[in-house]
Amino acid sequence: xxxxxxxxxHGQTDxxxxxxxxxxxxxxxxxxxxxxARETAKKLKKYGIKPxxxxxxSLKRARCTSFIISSAFGIPFxxxxxxxxxNFGSLEGKNWKEICKLYPDLKRKDRKQAxxxxxxxxxxxxxxxxxxxxxxxxxxxxxxxxTVIVVTHAGVLRMLFFMYRNQxxxxxxxxxxxxxxxxxx
Numbered sequence: 001x002x003x004x005x006x007x008x009x010h011g012q013t014d015x016x017x018x019x020x021x022x023x024x025x026x027x028x029x030x031x032x033x034x035x036x037a038r039e040t041a042k043k044l045k046k047y048g049i050k051p052x053x054x055x056x057x058s059l060k061r062a063r064c065t066s067f068i069i070s071s072a073f074g075i076p077f078x079x080x081x082x083x084x085x086x087n088f089g090s091l092e093g094k095n096w097k098e099i100c101k102l103y104p105d106l107k108r109k110d111r112k113q114a115x116x117x118x119x120x121x122x123x124x125x126x127x128x129x130x131x132x133x134x135x136x137x138x139x140x141x142x143x144x145x146x147t148v149i150v151v152t153h154a155g156v157l158r159m160l161f162f163m164y165r166n167q168x169x170x171x172x173x174x175x176x177x178x179x180x181x182x183x184x185x
Contacts, residue, residue: 003139004147005183006049007157008069010061011036012177019095022061022153023088023122029064036178037065041072044149044180051075052146055139057083057153065178066151077151082135085153086128089121110155113162128159136163136185149180157181 011033
């Protein structure tokens with residue numbers, strides 16, 4: 001028995017506009033991000049998505065996106081800590097241009113899920129993988145045959161794409177703020 005996941009990347013923040021790594025830094029949505037969340041809700045409704053529940057990362061940008069979508073569907077949302085963005089440690093707040101000057105190979109490693117941010121005080125790919133296995137098990141055990149909207153972050157989405165690449169998800173792709181992707185587990 002499967003669970004249908006609708007994976008949503010939170011709407012835009014000011015740090016997204018500046019290409020800054022947010023990680024676990026709790027940055028709110030900007031106005032464009034709120035509009036992206038409203039548009040995502042409209043698209044999901046237009047395509048006949050009927051969610052049983054919405055589950056969100058606990059970070060502000062995801063919770064605000066979830067609130068907007070849940071309001072459109074008239075259902076509440078729950079928070080699951082395993083959906084937070086990966087911790088980038090001392091890289092948080094830096095933009096990719098700055099990071100690539102310091103660590104030229106890091107973006108390539110990031111896109112291949114072959115990173116180890118522990119030297120920066122953050123999480124490794126294995127840390128994120130373990131968190132997501134816990135979340136997937138939770139969803140499978142509690143929402144069999146249901147449609148679940150999951151609002152999370154680019155790094156989490158890339159790891160999920162890596163985990164489920166056999167379903168045609170491309171973990172190298174750039175995820176856009178406010179966009180959604182389908183996954184059946």
